[in-house]
Amino acid sequence: MSNQTGSIKPFIPDEPIIRVDGLIKNYGQVTALTGISFNVRRGELFGFLGPNGAGKTTTINILTGLARADSGIIEIDGQDCAHNPKSAQHLIGIVPDESNLYPELSGFDNLCFCASLYGMKKEDRINQARQLLDDFGLSEAGERKFAGYSKGMKRKLTIAAGLIHKPSILFLDEPTTGIDVASARHIRQLIQNLHGNGTTIFLTTHYIEEAERLCDRIAFIVGGRIVLVDSVAHLLQSLQEKQVLLMSVPGLNQKIVQSFAQAFSNFQVEMVDRNQLRIEANSSISLAPLVNFLAAHNLEVLEARSLHPSLEDIFVKVTGLQVDMMKKEREKNGGGGQ
Numbered sequence: 209m210s211n212q213t214g215s216i217k218p219f220i221p222d223e224p225i226i227r228v229d230g231l232i233k234n235y236g237q238v239t240a241l242t243g244i245s246f247n248v249r250r251g252e253l254f255g256f257l258g259p260n261g262a263g264k265t266t267t268i269n270i271l272t273g274l275a276r277a278d279s280g281i282i283e284i285d286g287q288d289c290a291h292n293p294k295s296a297q298h299l300i301g302i303v304p305d306e307s308n309l310y311p312e313l314s315g316f317d318n319l320c321f322c323a324s325l326y327g328m329k330k331e332d333r334i335n336q337a338r339q340l341l342d343d344f345g346l347s348e349a350g351e352r353k354f355a356g357y358s359k360g361m362k363r364k365l366t367i368a369a370g371l372i373h374k375p376s377i378l379f380l381d382e383p384t385t386g387i388d389v390a391s392a393r394h395i396r397q398l399i400q401n402l403h404g405n406g407t408t409i410f411l412t413t414h415y416i417e418e419a420e421r422l423c424d425r426i427a428f429i430v431g432g433r434i435v436l437v438d439s440v441a442h443l444l445q446s447l448q449e450k451q452v453l454l455m456s457v458p459g460l461n462q463k464i465v466q467s468f469a470q471a472f473s474n475f476q477v478e479m480v481d482r483n484q485l486r487i488e489a490n491s492s493i494s495l496a497p498l499v500n501f502l503a504a505h506n507l508e509v510l511e512a513r514s515l516h517p518s519l520e521d522i523f524v525k526v527t528g529l530q531v532d533m534m535k536k537e538r539e540k541n542g543g544g545g546q
């Protein structure tokens with residue numbers, strides 16, 4: 209009786225299931241993590257968004273006990289994982305960026321082997337392996353050797369393996385990088401289903417649209433530093449209130465742009481080049497006063513285009529990086545073999 213009462217945890221809304229504070233990791237002279245802090249809430253789909261080398265894999269490896277931090281606090285479901293890295297092992301599933309499965313074993317045997325590592329009973333191993341092959345559309349391929357799978361199938365089986373013991377927290381390291389579009393779409397759908405069933409998901413990605421589409425909250429990580437953590441809903445809402453206008457005005461110079469910015473001080477004004485002005489506002493922009501002001505300075509507005517700001521704009525602003533950097537990354541990974 210007393211045992212039972214003792215095991216009931218009070219329900220605390222927004223109680224973090226993962227708590228990280230001041231995590232530092234150096235590899236020799238390279239600082240991979242500079243002292244990052246964040247929380248992941250129970251049932252949340254939390255995204256780590258950042259370019260190559262940002263520290264995403266290092267963070268996952270440390271949280272899952274595959275690497276040790278130099279210092280910092282890690283708590284997973286109340287367990288002190290900084291001092292006892294394996295203490296939350298039964299709760300978590302890990303899907304590394306590169307497969308850790310056996311090429312010579314079949315898909316089914318790989319899943320059964322993973323299940324045995326968690327001490328699952330034979331019957332449970334077989335049932336769960338069959339169920340996962342079915343969920344991931346791999347039933348027919350189940351008897352074939354893993355070595356012969358396509359990249360997309362390999363990634364799916366690696367995710368299935370991470371789910372074999374029905375973990376309540378799943379860590380996914382760039383789950384859709386380097387695979388075909390259809391498999392990536394299928395994997396996103398499976399991630400959404402898992403999220404819908406209450407699994408807490410920690411996902412790393414360098415695809416801005418993927419983070420926007422899947423995640424409840426996003427941490428932007430660059431150079432081992434978290435530069436922003438916010439909910440996607442809040443980020444998108446803040447964008448809706450913004451208007452961005454691109455005006456084509458040949459013959460601009462700094463002096464005119466300065467007086468323009470003074471005259472319209474509630475707008476953010478930027479001279480893109482000698483022919484273009486970019487104007488950003490938190491309310492709608494009426495064009496006539498702007499055109500009149502420029503006409504009074506003998507400048508003609510040839511074209512004015514309203515832009516829809518996206519999460520990419522926020523990314524560029526908070527990270528100081530160009531979005532191209534992430535896109536090039538995608539092409540490189542998408543095309544490269546492994």
Ligand SMILES: Nc1ncnc2c1ncn2[C@@H]1O[C@H](COP(=O)(O)OP(=O)(O)O)[C@@H](O)[C@H]1O
Pocket residue numbers: 235238239240258259260261262263264265266267
């Ligand atoms: N085993 C390692 N030895 C030395 N440096 C490493 C090692 N692993 C990662 N790094 C460095 O740490 C930084 C973060 O790497 P990583 O966590 O893999 O980034 P991401 O997963 O975001 O691409 C990079 O500068 C990388 O070169």
Ligand SMILES: [Mg+2]
Pocket residue numbers: 264265266305381382
């Ligand atoms: Mg990585």
